[in-house]
Amino acid sequence: xxxxxxxxxxxxxxxxxxxxxxxxxxxxxxxxxxxxxxxxxxxxxxxxxxxxxxxxxxxxxxxxxxxxxxxxxxxxxxxxxxxxxxxxxxxxxxxxxxxxxxxxxxxxxxxxxxxxxxxxxxxxxxxxxxxxxxxxxxxxxxxxxxxxxxxxxxxxxxxxxxxxxxxxxxxxxxxxxxxxxxxxxxxxxxxxxxxxxxxxxxxxxxxxxxxxxxxxxxxxxxxxxxxxxxxxxxxxxxxxxxxxxxxxxxxxxxxxxxxxxxxxxxxxxxxxxxxxxxxxxxxxxxxxxxxxxxxxxxxxxxxxxxxxxxxxxxxxxxxxxxxxxxxxxxxxxxxxxxxxxxxxxxxxxxxxxxxxxxxxxxxxxxxxxxxxxxxxxxxxxxxxxxxxxxxxxxxxxxxxxxxxxxxxxxxxxxxxxxxxxxxxxxxxxxxxxxxxxxxxxxxxxxxxxxxxxxxxxxxxxx
Amino acid sequence: xxxxxxxxxxxxxxxxxxxxxxxxxxxxxxxxxxxxxxxxxxxxxxxxxxxxxxxxxxxxxxxxxxxxxxxxxxxxxxxxxxxxxxxxxxxxxxxxxxxxxxxxxxxxxxxxxxxxxxxxxxxxxxxxxxxxxxxxxxxxxxxxxxxxxxxxxxxxxxxxxxxxxxxxxxxxxxxxxxxxxxxxxxxxxxxxxxxxxxxxxxxxxxxxxxxxxxxxxxxxxxxxxxxxxxxxxxxxxxxxxxxxxxxxxxxxxxxxxxxxxxxxxxxxxxxxxxxxxxx
Numbered sequence: 001x002x003x004x005x006x007x008x009x010x011x012x013x014x015x016x017x018x019x020x021x022x023x024x025x026x027x028x029x030x031x032x033x034x035x036x037x038x039x040x041x042x043x044x045x046x047x048x049x050x051x052x053x054x055x056x057x058x059x060x061x062x063x064x065x066x067x068x069x070x071x072x073x074x075x076x077x078x079x080x081x082x083x084x085x086x087x088x089x090x091x092x093x094x095x096x097x098x099x100x101x102x103x104x105x106x107x108x109x110x111x112x113x114x115x116x117x118x119x120x121x122x123x124x125x126x127x128x129x130x131x132x133x134x135x136x137x138x139x140x141x142x143x144x145x146x147x148x149x150x151x152x153x154x155x156x157x158x159x160x161x162x163x164x165x166x167x168x169x170x171x172x173x174x175x176x177x178x179x180x181x182x183x184x185x186x187x188x189x190x191x192x193x194x195x196x197x198x199x200x201x202x203x204x205x206x207x208x209x210x211x212x213x214x215x216x217x218x219x220x221x222x223x224x225x226x227x228x229x230x231x232x233x234x235x236x237x238x239x240x241x242x243x244x245x246x247x248x249x250x251x252x253x254x255x256x257x258x259x260x261x262x263x264x265x266x267x268x269x270x271x272x273x274x275x276x277x278x279x280x281x282x283x284x285x286x287x288x289x290x291x292x293x294x295x296x297x298x299x300x301x302x303x304x305x306x307x308x309x310x311x312x313x314x315x316x317x318x319x320x321x322x323x324x325x326x327x328x329x330x331x332x333x334x335x336x337x338x339x340x341x342x343x344x345x346x347x348x349x350x351x352x353x354x355x356x357x358x359x360x361x362x363x364x365x366x367x368x369x370x371x372x373x374x375x376x377x378x379x380x381x382x383x384x385x386x387x388x389x390x391x392x393x394x395x396x397x398x399x400x401x402x403x404x405x406x407x408x409x410x411x412x413x414x415x416x417x418x419x420x421x422x423x424x425x426x427x428x429x430x431x432x433x434x435x436x437x438x439x440x441x442x443x444x445x446x447x448x449x450x451x452x453x454x455x456x457x458x459x460x461x462x
Numbered sequence: 463x464x465x466x467x468x469x470x471x472x473x474x475x476x477x478x479x480x481x482x483x484x485x486x487x488x489x490x491x492x493x494x495x496x497x498x499x500x501x502x503x504x505x506x507x508x509x510x511x512x513x514x515x516x517x518x519x520x521x522x523x524x525x526x527x528x529x530x531x532x533x534x535x536x537x538x539x540x541x542x543x544x545x546x547x548x549x550x551x552x553x554x555x556x557x558x559x560x561x562x563x564x565x566x567x568x569x570x571x572x573x574x575x576x577x578x579x580x581x582x583x584x585x586x587x588x589x590x591x592x593x594x595x596x597x598x599x600x601x602x603x604x605x606x607x608x609x610x611x612x613x614x615x616x617x618x619x620x621x622x623x624x625x626x627x628x629x630x631x632x633x634x635x636x637x638x639x640x641x642x643x644x645x646x647x648x649x650x651x652x653x654x655x656x657x658x659x660x661x662x663x664x665x666x667x668x669x670x671x672x673x674x675x676x677x678x679x680x681x682x683x684x685x686x687x688x689x690x691x692x693x694x695x696x697x698x699x700x701x702x703x704x705x706x707x708x709x710x711x712x713x714x715x716x717x718x719x720x721x722x723x724x725x726x727x728x729x730x731x732x733x734x735x736x737x738x739x740x741x
Contacts, residue, residue, distance in 0.1 A: 257684035276725035
């Protein structure tokens with residue numbers, strides 16, 4: 001059989017249809033497509049794909065099982081190292097990780113590892129997890145701060161080792177960025193909830209509405225609350241603004257607020273839901289990451305006629321996943337590249353436009369990307385009634401401020417040992433965006449995994 | 463779920479609820495607030511803490527029914543449960559080191575003032591209080607405040623109780639009669655705080671106000687609650703809610719509080735239609 005050099009295509013909602021709804025864009029493989037794609041895998045003796053995976057999913061093994069139609073075995077293999085496969089199959093930047101290392105990618109397209117992972121996970125999503133093989137409790141308690149990808153992963157791994165784990169979540173719902181940040185059309189919330197529910201079956205306790213650093217401090221967790229270790233996975237909370245005139249005008253949002261209103265609070269369903277969000281006709285999103293794409297595509301679905309992505313570098317430097325950029329282009333988002341906002345123009349207190357300046361690329365800067373330089377006299381204004389700032393976040397200072405002995409970088413990230421996640425404070429570990437600043441779901445999960453391992457090593461020797 | 467231990471109607475459309483929330487009660491300090499969600503699918507709204515008792519594990523909130531969420535909340539009764547209740551949020555008020563303080567509460571803003579008055583009174587600070595309200599029916603917490611302060615003055619817009627006029631009239635009279643205060647705390651409608659601050663700036667008396675902007679998470683994550691203070695962006699949820707009243711841009715804050723007026727109207731109309739459909 002000749003080798004097929006391209007991925008088995010995946011069905012997607014038509015761009016002209018999906019731009020008006022919040023349903024998932026990618027429809028996933030069916031059994032036939034999954035087996036066809038699984039058969040493209042060469043089953044390398046030294047699989048490079050695994051080295052690209054932050055949580056070391058045994059990729060060739062699970063694909064081999066899939067190619068024989070043994071979906072349950074495939075999922076079992078994935079779940080040995082990854083507790084959120086339906087999430088990861090959708091939002092991992094596979095093209096930068098496992099798929100980048102795939103030997104097929106040298107000549108053509110890699111195996112569609114992400115789509116296969118998603119297929120296996122979705123296949124049994126509605127099935128109850130068996131609870132009969134829970135480990136014996138080992139009598140030790142671990143507190144996990146934050147119910148996002150890092151915390152959920154650490155919690156699951158520790159629970160499987162017999163620890164009594166409690167996740168403390170500030171919001172009323174678990175999931176962190178999976179729930180408040182990533183939109184429904186990319187990651188359906190019902191699915192996230194199902195994957196989280198499965199953790200409950202591992203015996204993990206969830207305590208929502210608790211803000212560590214406010215309601216309870218880390219020292220209290222280690223003291224009177226009786227926890228033997230604490231894992232901090234509190235995420236990168238604080239939105240950045242540009243410090244340009246007009247940012248407090250009505251109609252200016254941080255991407256965090258805009259997306260939280262839409263995703264967590266279901267503002268897209270207003271007035272049937274209770275939380276409103278402004279529906280603009282002309283929306284400008286500032287930034288070039290996945291969050292900017294999510295905000296722009298959400299604005300479109302809320303009924304905007306025109307949505308611009310305003311980014312100061314060129315499309316090649318955009319940090320967003322190619323797939324997301326591609327989807328955004330298909331849906332009709334306008335990309336204003338090499339463009340930087342200088343002022344938000346207002347009228348009667350409301351946004352009227354975004355004044356920008358053209359940029360050109362100069363010498364590479366410390367990030368290795370060519371530095372954008374303003375072109376003098378090139379200012380122009382894009383008409384807009386909503387402006388969304390999606391230019392990054394920094395770690396929330398609430399925990400640092402109330403945890404003596406916890407050292408952080410100047411920019412706010414918690415300082416940890418990279419291999420173990422151990423912080424400067426005895427018994428306290430950290431991982432995810434709270435450590436790295438805004439990064440990806442899978443990197444946070446990888447960090448949660450490493451910390452769980454380190455916590456186990458430490459506590460089992462005590 | 464958080465149980466409503468007590469419910470009282472303080473004034474028309476103004477209600478008090480004592481909520482069982484031991485974790486919040488244990489940490490609460492004067493000036494802090496909570497965020498609640500009445501029911502599944504509900505909106506998250508911030509409300510300032512009006513009283514708390516760590517040993518009994520309760521927190522009191524006082525709210526005016528101004529929108530859908532506060533009306534939903536007001537419909538709950540003693541023994542019912544609130545879905546989500548999180549806090550304490552924000553920084554505690556800085557209340558130490560003053561000799562003589564004037565506290566000015568307007569309408570429902572009198573509620574968060576109460577724990578501050580009580581705290582200072584217990585510490586031996588001399589506290590005078592002005593309560594302002596639309597009319598007699600809207601004067602709240604008169605008795606507990608009276609027993610926790612040196613002098614209580616009341617102003618009503620229509621003169622049905624206390625002096626007729628605004629809190630600023632009383633403030634002016636007190637200062638001009640020679641009263642000396644080293645600090646003023648004003649909590650109430652934005653326009654009241656603005657007018658108080660305009661006056662106290664002229665008198666050169668430092669003034670703290672408590673901002674209550676629109677917010678979602680209350681932990682600094684959404685940035686919706688940003689307030690311009692001395693030309694810099696501050697988040698009311700983590701940097702406040704208390705700010706130096708002489709540096710707050712009240713006009714901007716008032717404008718921002720109107721951001722969802724149109725949507726609120728839309729929701730209101732939609733509810734009326736639905737109710738109409740059920741009739």
